[in-house]
Amino acid sequence: MKKLIATLLLITLPVLSVSAHYLWIETNGNGTLGQAQEVRVHYGEYTYGVIEKVEGEAFPAVSKFTLWAIAPDGTKTELNTKAKEDHYLASFTPSQNGVYTIALNNNEIDVIDYTQYDFGIFKTHYHSTAKVLVGTDGDTKTANREGILIKQLENDGEEIKLQILYKGEPIAKNELKVYVSDLWSKTLYTDNNGEVSFALPWDTKYIVETTTKEEIPGTYNGDDYEFIWHCATYCIKR
Secondary structure, three states, X not given: OHHHHHHHHHHHOOEOOOOOOEEEEEEOOEOOOOOOEEEEEEEEEHHHOEEOOOOOOOHHHHOOOEEEEEOOOOOEEEOOOEEOOOOEEEEEXXXXXXXXXXXXXXXXXXXXXXXXXXXXXXXXXXXXXXXXXXXXXXXXXXXXOOOEEEEEEOOOOOEEEEEEEEOOEEOOOOEEEEEOOOOEEEEEEOOOOOEXXXXXXXOOEEXXXXXXXXXXXXXXXXXXXXXXXXXXEEEEEX
């Protein structure tokens, strides 16, 4: 049965024709009171097996991020990170039962000119989240009023239910990619309430990505841009 499910999933997942780097958070989805929980921040393209080195050419450009652990009661604790070979490492210790939300935000990225790729001149805003369950389940917290974010709603563990918010409001009919390894992905679209659901047939890592353009020009660090490209990711490890 597992082989059948895997085969069906592979048939329905199209190969990506265009790729783009993104930041994402990895951590164990389950935590324990009083025990330190590791958190890793990566940059690259998971489905292509690309994980950038911290001291390489690409990662330094997006390294000015802030990382938070948001407790079930809403208390936010900024996490200190330490540079490793291919990720930044942080940790926190759960002290409450419920859902902890790990949130990364990076709105300090220089303007990029991609006119040669017919994409334009833009500023990037990354936001990433991950969920750590300690006992009782629930929704993840939201912590990005200036851009796009992925909120996980309470679920049964077999089917994931997410809501996509942009500047605090649900964003309907927005494209969302679910990535697994070996160049495979699945494209979904949010409903009128910004929600989307999908099954998790494999015991593996899934990375969800969604983006939107803010079509308002501006200037950042002395460079003009035509729009802001907002990108949110959410990592699920089974």
